[in-house]
Every structure is written in structure tokens, then in C-alpha cells.
Amino acid sequence: MAEYLPSNDENLPVHDTGLPIRASVLRGLPALVGGDRGASLLAAYGFDEAKIVEGNSFISFRQVERVLEAVADRFALPDLGLRMAAQQDLHVVGALAIAMENARTMGEAISCSSRYLFAYSPAISVEEIEDPLGNPAVAGLRYATRTMTKASPQLLDYGIGIVHRMLVLVNAGAPYGLQSVQLPHSRVAKDSAYRAFFGAAVTFDCPSxxxxxxxxxASMPVSGGNDLLRAIAIDYLETHFGHKDVPISDLVTAILSEQPGFDGPDLAKVARLLSLHPRSLQRSLSQEGMTFTGVVDRVRRSQALDLITTTNLPFSQIAARLGMREQSSFTRAVRRWFDTSPSKLRRAAQTPKGQFIRVR
Known part of the structure; x- marks a missing residue:
């Protein structure tokens, strides 16, 4: 399991710790190493293959790094990172894929990836830079991790490989003119493997x-784009992620939302899933004007509204799903949240015209 911060941590900021990444990053790994063997290895590292397939949950970036290196070593796959990147489609990055494939130009698609890639993981970034070799006809796309420790070769190969593959797919599956690739680690696979994947020369032991x-x-058009789809995707990304970092409260909400029936919200468990010390998580939430209890309450409110208005489950069962031992606690919470009783809320949802529900 993940290596956590020591109990005497007092002041480590968020970026001094492991950060999360969407579970879809490991999609397809078992198939690369023989199905059951890969699934067993994932389970040994604490990963749930079903959640990886579903892809919306977050897992530890640090653990992803470890499992990739372990698989590469155990199954003699020095080009594992490249193989992982080669099998991914554009939609591994969610809504960002819609914005990129419907961009008007390649430059606009690249700008989208630079601005919103952290919605996939706050641990990674893509930045447009001047050509490291000083050629004015060439620009650079720098892939980097925001962790304090140096990223492993497999994770770097996978990460920059995904960026390369996104550009190819946005360009209708055709080469986009890649000049060469620079990697900060020593060569771990054959030169032919790197050349076959990138279709360009690769140099190693570079700064970035x-x-x-x-x-x-940047000025090349993207064919087949849809202005409406692009606008919808950008609006979604800007609304949810139009700021420097993914709010920790959003990550906590995502984790709790996938755990219906949590019996007593467990701050320590959520902190472990984010590779944060509990006190670091509490401080981060406080900086956003939130508390862990407040996020739990927000998640329960959303789940309660959904279960009351879209199912016919008995209220006692809904209370249990929300982790409330007594139905009376559930009734009081519903009154506080919606200024009405559970039964009236359900009847209102079943009335054709409905009624105004005041959400506090």
C-alpha cells in the first residue's frame, strides 16, 4: 500500500505529498501482461480493477508509479510506459478529449491540454515552451510532474507518450510533424521501441x-470539429476546473460519492486515498473555506435528494445508505437540507409540475 507521511507532520503543503490521478490511467494494464496475472498484481497493490475500468475515481499517483515499475520489472517489459500510452484512446482524459477533438486548430487543442490536463490529475502538467535547442521554427511541449520526487522512467514514458498520442488522435490519426523527443531519464528500452512509438529520434538524460x-x-486546422460540442466542453471544464488547481474538496467529494453507506465518515481513510496526512487534508480544506464534515454533509445531501426523488426505497434503507443509524436522524437532516420532510419531498418529485425545493 501507499507510503504515508509520518505522524509528526505539521506543516507539509499539498504539493509536498503524493497527489491523485484518475483511475483510468491503469486501464488496459492487465491485458498487457496476461489478464489474471495483471489483475492479481493490481490487487496486491490495493487497486480495484472494476474502479479502474469505470475510471471516474482517483487513485494514488505515487502508487501508479510503483505498480508500473513493478510490472515492467517482473514481466520484463522495459517499454511498458510506451505500450500503455499506445493502447489509450483520447477519451482517457474525459471532457478534455471533447474540447481537444472539437478545437478549431491544433494550437487551440494544445492550449486546452495545457490549461485543463490537471483535471485528469493535479500531479501532471503540459506547458508550451521555446525549443530547447533554439530552433525558431520549432516549439516545445514540456511534460512534467508536480511531485517533489523525480518521476520514474515508466511513468514519464507513459505520460509524455499520452501527450504525443493525444496530438496524433486530434490530428485525425496522422503524424503531426514531431521533430524529436527529449527525456530526462536514461534509456530503459531499446531505441527501436522509442522510435517506433514516437516516429522520431529520442534523446535521453535531458533536463526535461x-x-x-x-x-x-499551432495554426493547422482540426478537421471534423463541432463548435457546439467544443463550447459545451469548455464551459464544463471552465466551470469545474477554471482555476490553478483541482480543489481538494472536489477530490474528497468524488471519493465519498463513490462510497454509499459509509458508516461514519473516515477522514484518515480519505486522506490515505489522496496520499495526504490527515492534518494536511484538513489544512487544505480549511484554505478552501471547507471542513471534512462539511464535505460529508454536502455529499449526503446530494445522495439523499437523488435517492428520495428517483427511487421508491424505504426511508429507513436510504438512511442506512447514507450511513445514518437512525431514521430520525435522516428525517432531521432532510428538513435541514430542504426545509421539508422526506415524504413531502418524494411526493413533490412525483407531482407533474413539481414544487420549488429550497436547498440550504
Whole structure:
């Protein structure tokens, strides 16, 4: 399992710890190493394959790094990171995929990835830079991790490989003119494996992980884009992620939302899933004007509204699903949240015209 911070931690900021990444990052790993063997290894590292397939949950970035290195070593797959990137489709990055594939130009697609990739994981970033070799006709796309420790070779190969694959897919599956690739680690697989994947020369032991692309790529049009879909995707991304970092409260909400029936919210468990010390998690929530109890209450309110208005479950069962031991506690909570009783709320939802529900 994950290596957590010591109990005497007092002042470590969020970026001094492991950060989360969407579970879809490990999608397809078992198939690469023989199905059951890969699934067993994932289970040994504490990963639930069903959640990986579903893809909306967050897992530990640090643990992803470890499992990739372990699989590469155990199954003699030095090019595992490249293989993982090669099998992913664009939609591994969720709503960002819709914005990119419906961009008007390649430059707009690249800008979207730079601005919103952290919605996939706050641990990674893509930045447009000047060409590291000083060629004015070439620009650089630098892939980086925001963790304090140096990223492993497999994770770097996978990460920059995903960025390369996104550009190929946005460009209708065609080469986009990649000039060369720079990687900060020593070569771990054969040169032919890197050349076959990137279709360009790769150099190692460089300062950063960089794709060297033609400057003119930015003005190249993206074919088949839809303005409406692009606008919807950008609006969604901007509404939810139009700021520097994914709010920790959003990550906590995502974790709790996938655990119906949590019997007593467990701050320590959620902190472990985020690779944070509990006190670091509490401080981060406080900086956003939130508390762990407040996030739990918000999740319960949302789940209660859904279960009351869209199911016919007895209220006692709904109370149990929300982790409330007594139905009376559930009734009081519903009155506090919606200023009405559970039964009236259900009747209102079943009335054709409905009624105004005041959400506190």
C-alpha cells in the first residue's frame, strides 16, 4: 500500500505529498501482461480493477508509479510506459478529449491540454515552451510532474507518450510533424521501441521531458470539429476546473460519492486515498473555506435528494445508505437540507409540475 507521511507532520503543503490521478490511467494494464496475472498484481497493490475500468475515481499517483515499475520489472517489459500510452484512446482524459477533438486548430487543442490536463490529475502538467535547442521554427511541449520526487522512467514514458498520442488522435490519426523527443531519464528500452512509438529520434538524460514540434502546428486546422460540442466542453471544464488547481474538496467529494453507506465518515481513510496526512487534508480544506464534515454533509445531501426523488426505497434503507443509524436522524437532516420532510419531498418529485425545493 501507499507510503504515508509520518505522524509528526505539521506543516507539509499539498504539493509536498503524493497527489491523485484518475483511475483510468491503469486501464488496459492487465491485458498487457496476461489478464489474471495483471489483475492479481493490481490487487496486491490495493487497486480495484472494476474502479479502474469505470475510471471516474482517483487513485494514488505515487502508487501508479510503483505498480508500473513493478510490472515492467517482473514481466520484463522495459517499454511498458510506451505500450500503455499506445493502447489509450483520447477519451482517457474525459471532457478534455471533447474540447481537444472539437478545437478549431491544433494550437487551440494544445492550449486546452495545457490549461485543463490537471483535471485528469493535479500531479501532471503540459506547458508550451521555446525549443530547447533554439530552433525558431520549432516549439516545445514540456511534460512534467508536480511531485517533489523525480518521476520514474515508466511513468514519464507513459505520460509524455499520452501527450504525443493525444496530438496524433486530434490530428485525425496522422503524424503531426514531431521533430524529436527529449527525456530526462536514461534509456530503459531499446531505441527501436522509442522510435517506433514516437516516429522520431529520442534523446535521453535531458533536463526535461519535451516533445519538439513544428511552430506552424499551432495554426493547422482540426478537421471534423463541432463548435457546439467544443463550447459545451469548455464551459464544463471552465466551470469545474477554471482555476490553478483541482480543489481538494472536489477530490474528497468524488471519493465519498463513490462510497454509499459509509458508516461514519473516515477522514484518515480519505486522506490515505489522496496520499495526504490527515492534518494536511484538513489544512487544505480549511484554505478552501471547507471542513471534512462539511464535505460529508454536502455529499449526503446530494445522495439523499437523488435517492428520495428517483427511487421508491424505504426511508429507513436510504438512511442506512447514507450511513445514518437512525431514521430520525435522516428525517432531521432532510428538513435541514430542504426545509421539508422526506415524504413531502418524494411526493413533490412525483407531482407533474413539481414544487420549488429550497436547498440550504
Amino acid at each position: 521531458a519535451v516533445l519538439r514540434i513544428p511552430s506552424r502546428l
